[in-house]
Amino acid sequence: AQSVTQPDIHITVSEGASLELRCNYSYGATPYLFWYVQSPGQGLQLLLKYFSGDTLVQGIKGFEAEFKRSQSSFNLRKPSVHWSDAAEYFCAVGGYSSASKIIFGSGTRLSIRP
Amino acid sequence: DADVTQTPRNRITKTGKRIMLECSQTKGHDRMYWYRQDPGLGLRLIYYSFDVKDINKGEISDGYSVSRQAQAKFSLSLESAIPNQTALYFCATSDSRQGSYGYTFGSGTRLTVV
Numbered sequence A: 001a002q003s004v005t006q007p008d009i010h011i012t013v014s015e016g017a018s019l020e021l022r023c024n025y026s027y028g029a030t031p032y033l034f035w036y037v038q039s040p041g042q043g044l045q046l047l048l049k050y051f052s053g054d055t056l057v058q059g060i061k062g063f064e065a066e067f068k069r070s071q072s073s074f075n076l077r078k079p080s081v082h083w084s085d086a087a088e089y090f091c092a093v094g095g096y097s098s099a100s101k102i103i104f105g106s107g108t109r110l111s112i113r114p
Numbered sequence B: 001d002a003d004v005t006q007t008p009r010n011r012i013t014k015t016g017k018r019i020m021l022e023c024s025q026t027k028g029h030d031r032m033y034w035y036r037q038d039p040g041l042g043l044r045l046i047y048y049s050f051d052v053k054d055i056n057k058g059e060i061s062d063g064y065s066v067s068r069q070a071q072a073k074f075s076l077s078l079e080s081a082i083p084n085q086t087a088l089y090f091c092a093t094s095d096s097r098q099g100s101y102g103y104t105f106g107s108g109t110r111l112t113v114v
Helices: none
Strands: A003-005 A010-014 A019-021 A024-026 A032-038 A044-050 A056-058 A064-068 A073-078 A087-094 A108-113 B004-007 B010-013 B019-025 B031-038 B042-051 B054-057 B065-070 B073-078 B087-094 B109-113
Touching: A003 A087, A010 A019, A019 A108, A024 A073, A032 A064, A032 A073, A044 A056, A044 A064, A044 A073, A073 A087, B004 B087, B010 B019, B019 B031, B019 B087, B019 B109, B031 B073, B042 B065, B042 B073, B073 B087
Parallel strands: A010 A108, B010 B109
Antiparallel strands: A003 A024, A019 A073, A032 A044, A032 A087, A056 A064, A064 A073, A087 A108, B004 B019, B019 B073, B031 B042, B031 B087, B042 B054, B065 B073, B087 B109
C-alpha cells in the first residue's frame, strides 16, 4: 500500500537554528516526492519536488531535501530558520503513471521560538 | 486572478442541509481533485476527475458527490451535511501530461457544520 509517514506532529525550533523534518514513504514504483508548505489560513505551496537524478533537491525559501532510497526517506532541511517559516509542512508521494495521484502525509506543524 | 478559485472561502451550515463547494481553474489542466484536510490527518482524497466524463471515488467519498460541469469546473456536494464533515476542503488540478506532479491548489474552503 502507498503511504507517507511524518513521525513528528509538532516541532519547535529557535529562530536561526537548523531544521530537519522527517518523511518516510511506501510506494510500489519509482516515487515522485514532494514537500508542500501551508501557512496559516493559506492553501498549499510547493516547496520542492524530486523525480530523478541528484538526490539532493533544492527548493524555494532556502529549503532542501534529500532522497534516500535505501531508507525510503525524503527529509526536509533548512540551515537557519526564520520566524516566517512557521507553518505546516506536508510530505507527499506520487508517480508518473496515467492513474497516479498524490498521497499526503499527516503533516508536521513547525513553530519558531524567538 | 488565482489559477484555481474555490467558492465560498468560508461557510457555516446546519446539519441536514445540502451544500455545494465550487472550484474553477484557468490552468487548462484536464485533471481535478477534491481533498479534505483535518488536523493530524493531512489531506485525504474525496473524489477526482481525469476528464469531464471520468469521475472516480477517492479514499473518503461516502457522504459526498461531485459534478464536472466543464473541464474548468468541478463541484463538490454534501447532500445532507453532518458535523463530522466540518473540515478544510481543497480543490487541486493537474495536467495529465505531467503525471502526478504539477498540482495546483486552491486556497481552500473552510466548512463548518453545526
